[in-house]
Amino acid sequence: MALAKVAEVAVVDLNLCDRCGLCLPLCPPESIHLQFNTLVIDATTCTGCHKCIAPCPVRALSMVAS
Amino acid sequence: MPDVDVLVVGAGPAGSVAALEARRAGPRCDVLLLERDRAVGAPVRCAEGVGDAGLREFANPDGAPWAARKISRVIFLAPDDTEVKVAERDVGWILDRTRFDAFLAGEAVAAGAHLSVGTEASGMSRTSDGRWAVTIRGPGGTDTVRARVVIGADGVETMVGRWAGLDTRVPSRDMESCAQYVVQGIEFDPDAIYLQFGDQIAPGGYAWLFPKGEGIANVGLGILALKSKGRSARDYLDAWIARRYPRGARLGYTVGGVIVHPTITRTTTDGVLIAGDAAHMVNPLSGGGIVNAMKAGRLAGRTAAQAIAQGDTSAGRLHGYHDAWMRMLGEDHLRYYRIKQALERLDDDFYDGLARTVNAIPQQKRTLGRIFAHALVKHPQLIPVAARFFV
Numbered sequence: 001m002a003l004a005k006v007a008e009v010a011v012v013d014l015n016l017c018d019r020c021g022l023c024l025p026l027c028p029p030e031s032i033h034l035q036f037n038t039l040v041i042d043a044t045t046c047t048g049c050h051k052c053i054a055p056c057p058v059r060a061l062s063m064v065a066s
Numbered sequence: 067m068p069d070v071d072v073l074v075v076g077a078g079p080a081g082s083v084a085a086l087e088a089r090r091a092g093p094r095c096d097v098l099l100l101e102r103d104r105a106v107g108a109p110v111r112c113a114e115g116v117g118d119a120g121l122r123e124f125a126n127p128d129g130a131p132w133a134a135r136k137i138s139r140v141i142f143l144a145p146d147d148t149e150v151k152v153a154e155r156d157v158g159w160i161l162d163r164t165r166f167d168a169f170l171a172g173e174a175v176a177a178g179a180h181l182s183v184g185t186e187a188s189g190m191s192r193t194s195d196g197r198w199a200v201t202i203r204g205p206g207g208t209d210t211v212r213a214r215v216v217i218g219a220d221g222v223e224t225m226v227g228r229w230a231g232l233d234t235r236v237p238s239r240d241m242e243s244c245a246q247y248v249v250q251g252i253e254f255d256p257d258a259i260y261l262q263f264g265d266q267i268a269p270g271g272y273a274w275l276f277p278k279g280e281g282i283a284n285v286g287l288g289i290l291a292l293k294s295k296g297r298s299a300r301d302y303l304d305a306w307i308a309r310r311y312p313r314g315a316r317l318g319y320t321v322g323g324v325i326v327h328p329t330i331t332r333t334t335t336d337g338v339l340i341a342g343d344a345a346h347m348v349n350p351l352s353g354g355g356i357v358n359a360m361k362a363g364r365l366a367g368r369t370a371a372q373a374i375a376q377g378d379t380s381a382g383r384l385h386g387y388h389d390a391w392m393r394m395l396g397e398d399h400l401r402y403y404r405i406k407q408a409l410e411r412l413d414d415d416f417y418d419g420l421a422r423t424v425n426a427i428p429q430q431k432r433t434l435g436r437i438f439a440h441a442l443v444k445h446p447q448l449i450p451v452a453a454r455f456f457v
Contacts, residue, residue, distance in 0.1 A: 020111060021223030022243065022323025025236040034223050036186060036203060037102065055243045055291035057299040057321035 008048040008063040012039045016060035023052040023061060070096040072370045073200055073213035074179075075187045075226050077101035079356050080342025081219030082170035083124065083363030084370070088217075089177040092371025097179040098211065099171065100202060102186040102220075107167030111322035112356070113246060113284050114163050115259060115276050118156040120357030124364075125169065132165035134278045138257045144421035145264030145414035151429060152437070157259070160276045160284070161356070170360075190216065190229045196379070198337050214379050215370040217339045219363060222323045224344035230335050234344065239292055240327035242271050242353060245299040246286025248278070249307065249314035256280045262306075264414050269293035271353075273306050285311065288324055288353060326350040328403045329396040334384040339366040347395070351402035358395055365390050408451040420445055 010032075017039050024032050028049060031042040043066065053061050072088045074081045077099050085099040103109070114134070118127075127133040137157045142150040175181050185204030193199050197212045218226025227234040254260065260275040267273050270290025277283045287303050294302070299321065307314060325346045333345045341347070342359030349358065369387040373379045423444045424437050442448055 018321050020322040021221060022241065022321075024223040024225075025234055025323075025325065026238060026241055028235065030228055030235070034225065035188060051238050054294065054296070055238065055241055055323070057243045057245050057323075059298050 006046065006048040006066055009043045009046040009066045010041050010048070010050075010052055010061050011064050012041055013060050013062070014038065016058050018058055018060070020057070023056060026051050026055060067202070067209045067211045068096070069197075069212040070098045070180075071213065071374050072097045072215050072217060072367075073187075073198070073211055074099045074217045074219055074367075075200075076219035076221055076342075076344070077106045077171045077174075077181065077183070078167060078219060078221060078342065078359065079170060080344070080347075080359035080363040080366070081217065082106075082167065082174045083360045084217045084219055084339075084341055084367035085174035085179040085181075086170070086177050087364045087367030088371045089174065089179050089367075090371075091368040092375055093178070095371050095374055097174075098213075099174055099179050099181045100185045100187055101171070101181065101183045104184045105164075105168075106171045106181070106183060107164040109320060110163045111320050112163050113274055113276050113286055114161045114278070115158060115274075115354065116161055116356045117158045117354070120361070121159060123357075124360050125166075127159050130169075132162050132169050133159050134162045135160040135256065137259050137277070139255065139259075141255065141258045141260045142421070143260060143262035144418045145262075145267065146418045146421075147262075148418060148421040148425065150421045150424045151258075152424070152432060160259075160278055162278070187220075187226065190226070192336070196337065213337075214374050215337050215339065215384075217341060217363075217366050217370060218344050219341045219359070219366075221343045222325060224340070226338065227330070227340045227344055230338040230340075232330060232332050232335060232338070232340060234330055234340070234346070236325050236327050236346070239290060240325060240350070241291070242288035242324040242326055243291055243294075243299040243321075244271075244286060244288040244324055245303045245319065245321045246284055247303065247307065247316040247319045248282065249285045249311055250282045250317055252281060252283065252285075252311040252314040254283060263417050265293070266414070267306055268302060269295075270410065273303070285314070286320075324348060324353045324355070326353060326403075326406065328400050329391065333388045333391065334381055336381045337379045337384075339370060339384055339387050341366040347391070347399070349402055350399055351406050361394060362391055365394070405451055412447060412451075416445065416447055420448075
């Protein structure tokens with residue numbers, strides 16, 4: 001399947017992430033998961049919308065060029 | 067793992083009460099309660115405040131080891147630090163959630179539910195005979211459990227709802243980013259909760275102090291990221307504590323999200339019920355969710371047991387849960403949500419003025435009705451807010 005190219009995707013710093021789950025329901029394509037108590041971001045479906053970035057209480061999320 | 071009738075994902079207040087009530091309503095139901103964390107009730111992601119009347123529907127707090135502090139007053143702080151004491155009655159309790167959640171899970175187990183801690187659900191799919199096959203990973207490795215009904219009580223992250231095809235997403239404007247410390251060695255009225263509003267203090271939310279004992283309290287706040295000008299919840303909280311409680315020892319901190327959005331449009335589908343934070347059942351104005359979660363858990367557990375007894379766990383049969391929730395609290399939450407939206411347009415000067423208006427009423431006459439009447443007369447900006455309660 002051809003994926004639409006996005007300029008940026010979200011990444012998580014697991015040293016900062018508190019596994020609170022706040023960002024999961026904020027993600028429009030539901031690309032963020034908690035698996036075995038670790039935050040996982042699916043870079044193939046992230047649309048780079050930034051909606052998860054500012055609400056993170058510990059600033060664990062950021063954007064990187066895809 | 068043996069197959070079960072009811073699988074409850076998440077042993078918080080919603081899940082434990084759901085498991086308990088499923089056993090009570092269906093004594094022949096096999097009920098399995100999963101908790102992802104290694105201990106029920108930890109880590110605490112909560113300010114731990116709960117109303118007296120709602121709590122007593124489920125447990126007696128008098129002398130209970132899980133009740134940290136009885137609260138009889140509410141002190142509102144205007145943005146300019148003007149104090150307004152409002153209620154003086156049985157307001158509520160500050161819980162010890164570690165113990166309280168363990169108490170509720172213990173009640174479920176005493177009623178015959180099975181509890182498995184350190185066990186995470188990692189996905190689920192429908193089986194050909196109309197059940198759900200849920201993949202779980204725990205101390206014993208990875209396994210599959212088939213269940214007739216899955217109750218998703220898995221909190222803000224709400225994976226069960228997502229797997230079942232329900233829309234549990236939250237718009238950014240309806241997610242409060244929260245941070246909290248346990249602070250020791252500070253002075254406050256240990257019988258009161260403190261709430262402070264203000265665009266510089268907690269934009270789009272409020273800051274709180276909830277006593278856990280004399281000199282020790284949960285001190286936290288929630289903000290809307292859209293209004294936070296690039297600062298995090300913890301940045302705001304550090305500033306608030308530095309100003310108000312500079313001598314306090316910060317013993318620990320927690321962070322998390324509070325969903326201040328009305329109940330999701332669909333809380334049920336074939337063989338699935340969603341309850342508590344996972345279904346956005348928090349009061350959107352106060353951010354309180356513990357009693358709501360227990361009430362929803364009670365409805366969900368009973369609905370599941372009855373549906374299983376009748377041999378019909380279809381979406382149509384389970385939908386009665388959604389309707390019952392909406393009648394009980396969900397429709398009220400829609401009204402609170404509209405008030406929240408209207409209040410967002412008022413600024414700090416308004417709250418400072420309102421505090422002075424309320425303080426002009428003698429404290430013994432300061433009933434909510436009288437406050438409301440005085441406020442509407444002196445602050446006509448409030449009229450559209452009040453009107454939104456009724457539309």
